[in-house]
Amino acid sequence: DTGVSQDPRHKITKRGQNVTFRCDPISEHNRLYWYRQTLGQGPEFLTYFQNEAQLEKSRLLSDRFSAERPKGSFSTLEIQRTEQGDSAMYLCASSLVQGSHEQYFGPGTRLTVT
């Protein structure tokens, strides 16, 4: 399977704990995006990487959130001191080089903060 993969698929954590999610994009894609989707809403953009460089961050990405893509391949999204409002589906997407608007999404990580 050469699609986008995400791990874990589900995460339940207690408020105040730190969590980290991983995304493995399609291998030849150099663009990587993170989105967040809450119930009844469409996905909302969080951050964007081109290769290993994080080039854009949404105002939704508070200082408790950090994302990395150390070697331009997989990416991690960490949330520190989780809050109940962080409960959502976290989606990763990747796309080809310049000129391509189509993004291909992974299955998402469902985070529940209790």
Add this chain to the structure above:
Amino acid sequence: DQQVKQNSPSLSVQEGRISILNCDYTNSMFDYFLWYKKYPAEGPTFLISISSIKDKNEDGRFTVFLNKSAKHLSLHIVPSQPGDSAVYFCAASAVNSGAGSYQLTFGKGTKLSVIP
């Protein structure tokens, strides 16, 4: 301020008939539009797209129409099949010239139910 709007939360269509899903946008900078299909517990799946320089794009049973003057697009599915039952998201992008990002702005989705 919602830049991409899907005003119908749900739509029911008989199998074999046409499904028409609508989407409106407000940001004139959007230059590319996409439709995604989403099943429960899965990520969105890319369906079809259209550039702002076109007014129609067709792929099998799926056709997307773009009316730039009205800032409106629609997705037509003909004929509709029970397997088409899913949530459909309209999305738009405008290249962020500084960062080169093509981040997507999504509507809230329309749940399509195709009745056998």
